[in-house]
Amino acid sequence: MTEIWTEGPAETWKPLEITPEGAGVEPTETGLARYLSELGDVEPLLTSAKALVLRGFDVGPDRLDPVLDALLPNRLPYVHGTSPRTKVGRNVYTSTEYPSEFTIAMHSELSYASGWPERLAFYCERPAAEGGATPVVDGALWLSxxxxxxxxxxxxxxxxxxxxxxxxxxxxxxxxxxxxxxxxxxxxxxxxxxxxxxxxxxxxxxxxxxxxxxxxxxxxxxxxxxxxxxxxxxxxxxxxxxxxxxxxxxxxxxxxxxxxxxxxxxxxxxxxxxxxCGLAAAVDVEWRRGDILLIDNMLVAHGRRPYTGPRRVLVAMSG
Structure with missing residues (x-):
């Protein structure tokens, strides 16, 4: 069976992109912190949009922790995970370390376990020279x-x-x-x-x-x-x-x-x-340095496209 079943919602979906211009703040980590503080609880927006791309805020790796604290109120360890990762901070890990030439198919993190993170935050410290996008797909659309x-x-x-x-x-x-x-x-x-x-x-x-x-x-x-x-x-x-x-x-x-x-x-x-079906319906998040992708881990599945050259994307999870 190779054809994709086509019955179901025809509308397209993509993550909501938030920029300093759209948020009305300066293009810095401080501006992002101010936007998140004024927003208050990010949950209603995330549930509505299913995934958010925070782009253009110039978040460096040394200033990532405060942003993650605002996005992930209860950072979790990667316990009972199957993907090879390296822990690089306070419950911050490298994204999967499978060889770069392979596509990683769509999945929701720890969906095989009895408990799973509600949110995932990905941070691009270094985009790949070519490829390396993180595809995301609406889980309800995938099911259909x-x-x-x-x-x-x-x-x-x-x-x-x-x-x-x-x-x-x-x-x-x-x-x-x-x-x-x-x-x-x-x-x-x-x-x-x-x-x-x-x-x-x-x-x-x-x-x-x-x-x-x-x-x-x-x-x-x-x-x-x-x-x-x-x-x-x-x-x-x-x-x-x-x-x-x-x-x-x-x-x-x-x-x-x-x-x-x-x-x-x-x-x-x-x-x-x-x-x-999952990969065909996915929308690619093409990384730029300093980008943050926040997803609802139930509403959205994610994967990885192949890439060349060094690439460093970090991930943290929240209950």
Missing amino acids: LIDPEIRRAFAGGVRYIQNLHDGFGFGNSWQQTFECEDRDTVEELLRAAGAQWEWREGTGLRIEQTRPATARHPRTGEEVWFNQADQFHPAGLGDTAAAELALILGPDELPQSVFYADGGQIPAAAIQHIQQ
Whole structure:
């Protein structure tokens, strides 16, 4: 299945861009701080617009913290994440460190977990020489574009499996994933999440959990596509990468895998269709130095376009 289902909302959507001229303030970090102070709670505007691009305020990395404090009132650690990142500040991380030549498909952060951040803020310290945009897509639009047969197949939810090594292996270790070295702490987190787990001698930690495929936003009531089945499925890696991984690891040894809630296999064609729908409907945020992108993590999914040259985009999350 390669065609994109076209029934659903035809209107386009894009993030709301806020500039010093439009905000009526000076083009500095101080001007941005004044605008945010006068705005007060950013939540109503963010919920209405779904994503905001703050552009032209000349925010340097040494002046980023106060801005993040205003945008993210409760910055969260990246616990139980699957993406490789480096922590560079107070719950500030590099955006995903997957090789620059790959596209990262659309997803909402930690949508496979029992809890997820409500907001994400991305900051461009250095744009790529070429490419490297952050695509964003309206989650309700994405859902409407997915073939109804595929949506029905996911109605029972998604079963995620993670195999986290203990220091040597493919993917992240359990220590990296949970930002700790204590097994009891990890078990408390998994127990609270309603996940099943098993410590495997010499190989690490295996986690299994079943989550819904869609979710409703608590304030707007919109139903959105809200899972990472395509990122856990080998087909989401592309044919070449999936084939190479299959030669090295058995099906039960993959760092992550995914099934329908009843344990049934998800066809590769369904995964490819889901990815194509999300990327086709996405709007690219082309980075300029100092830009900040704030998104509602439920209403909007995000990804990454391939790029060349050095690129540094940071991300922080809020509950």
